[in-house]
Amino acid sequence: MTKQGRFLVVEGLEGAGKSTAIATIRQWLEGKQQPVVCTREPGGTPLAEQIRTLVKQVHTEPLTAEAELLLMYAARVQLLRNVIEPALAAGNWVLADRHDLSSRAYQGGGRQLDTGLINGIRQTVLGDCHPDLTLYLDIDPAIGLARAQARGELDRIEQEQLAFFQRTRQVYLHIAATEPGIVVIDASRPLPEVQQSILAALDAFWEQGYAALA
Structure with a gap:
């Protein structure tokens, strides 16, 4: 039987080590001789990368929390329809640096936007699409921010106060404890x-799922 593609996501706060984790996962997939397509959010397509620039840059005009949320989902649906879904349909594994859980944690927790608002947009934009496995790299925000600062100049979101990232982490951990598929x-x-x-x-x-398709 032909093996199917799977959707893997790496999540975490700034400085958690997502890039290194993704390299580790990619090497693991190559060892399994699985074709892999790597993506990132926001971004992953030419248009979504332009949205990424809007979200990451510091502007003289404040970016509202609601506008930030909508921009994130605009970039996400571009990536989903134009890259992720076609790759999965072709039997590739998709390895993503962030996905929908980021918005639930950052905009829902960090920005404290209404969960109902986020869920309504999620359902409209993503439907039943969800990762097969999410690895959440958990780290104390103070440690993660120190690592991020050591890398160089911080972007607009990375410049938020520590309390923002503490709220974000709390939501990450709550969702990981209450929903399946998150390690x-x-x-x-x-x-x-x-x-x-x-x-x-x-x-x-x-072993629990994918090998059974061999």
Whole structure:
């Protein structure tokens, strides 16, 4: 039987190590001889990348929380329809740096927007599409922000106050504890231990579902 593509997402606060995690996952997929398409949010298509610039840059005109939310979903649906869905239909695995959980945590938790508003937009834009597995890299916001600052200049969202990221983390953890398909990885540990946890989660995912299609 032909194996089907799967949708994997890496989530986390700034400085959690998403880029390194994605490289680890990609190497794992290559070891399984699975074709993989990598994406990022916001972005991943030419138009969505332009939206990313709007969201990330500091503007003289304040960007409202509602406008930020709508821009995120505008970029997301462009990526979903033009990249993610075609890739999955072709049997590829999609490996994404952020997806819908980011908006629920950042705009819902950090910006404190109404959950009903977000859920209504989610349903309209995404429908029944959801990741097969999400790895949430959990880290204390203070540690993550220090790592991000060490990388260089911070973007508009990274410049938010610590309390913003604390609220975001709380929502991430709440959703991870109450919804299936989300694995929490302690990203504050040494890198080899973090990678070991990521690989263990991937191996479990493979054995529990995907290997059965072989």
